[in-house]
């Protein structure tokens with residue numbers, strides 16, 4: 001655990017960058033520092049690896065003041081990733097990643113083996129190993145930056161706006177990759193960003209800082225969304241807080257019905273029975289149980305289903321894996337207002353009306369069973 005205790009940083013010109021900040025960064029999780037430009041995020045991060053010394057206050061790593069060990073030793077226990085990766089331009093990718101192991105005295109072959117292992121871990125094709133940084137895309141360079149920070153297997157990773165310089169799609173990929181790596185390695189990560197959506201996607205805990213380096217709120221992302229501490233945090237979070245919070249609740253608690261589901265080769269009797277149910281539409285499935293489309297119940301009567309023109313079934317959601325936000329989105333976009341739930345192999349497990357989803361949302365907000373949080377990677 002990293003404990004930041006009443007840290008203040010005043011620069012020589014009198015600027016107070018961080019003001020009496022106290023935070024506990026739990027082990028094995030991602031803690032995000034977020035806030036507007038100039039609110040002291042980078043200064044705070046750099047005080048953790050002693051690139052900047054505080055004016056007052058102290059930082060403890062696993063209960064020990066970070067000043068009680070030589071600074072080089074401290075930094076070796078903390079990988080550091082920055083915007084634009086900061087790679088050594090004259091070194092190949094494999095040598096960039098192996099920098100710290102080589103400094104620690106590993107022989108060339110061992111460092112190289114470790115580098116190649118890490119390239120795979122961060123999703124880099126091994127054919128890139130002998131290239132130089134300028135021969136890689138921005139996203140690939142960031143992956144190298146992450147691999148380099150992980151090379152000596154430090155327990156702590158400090159990441160300063162690592163994905164800010166890449167386009168939104170590459171950025172999403174890098175975020176997903178970080179969550180995947182984190183699920184495998186369980187590092188203690190302090191991540192700086194000015195992007196609240198990135199903070200919500202990645203953070204187990206989020207510290208919102210305000211200008212002047214003061215802590216506005218320190219909370220898990222769903223709590224931040226449901227209970228912002230004040231108008232500043234609320235404003236910083238932006239609109240759609242309620243809907244965005246739904247991504248933290250699993251769809252597993254939804255009460256699905258199979259009532260309106262009918263196989264494409266169903267006989268007239270079965271179709272009539274389904275059509276007499278509560279739903280005004282029937283969902284037609286193929287012989288493998290996968291969705292084909294919706295048909296109005298009254299139009300399905302009196303013949304086979306194969307010749308009918310079907311309404312699109314829209315995007316189905318994966319039951320349990322995806323969130324209530326996904327389920328709601330599917331229902332809103334569905335031509336019938338009903339969402340289609342499928343299993344991992346795309347077979348229909350049931351359908352849910354907007355009313356059913358509304359009930360689940362109310363239960364989720366009230367914290368009742370069935371509203372358990374979804375895994376971060378599914379957000």
Ligand SMILES: Nc1ncnc2c1ncn2[C@@H]1O[C@H](COP(=O)(O)OP(=O)(O)OP(=O)(O)O)[C@@H](O)[C@H]1O
Nearest residue numbers: 011013015017036037038039040041042043044194
């Ligand atoms: N060496 C310095 N001397 C004087 N003031 C500084 C110095 N470094 C940073 N500052 C000031 O301290 C404040 C906090 O800076 P810091 O870089 O920590 O903010 P930040 O939240 O990381 O900002 P950004 O999101 O823009 O990177 C700012 O007002 C900045 O101008």
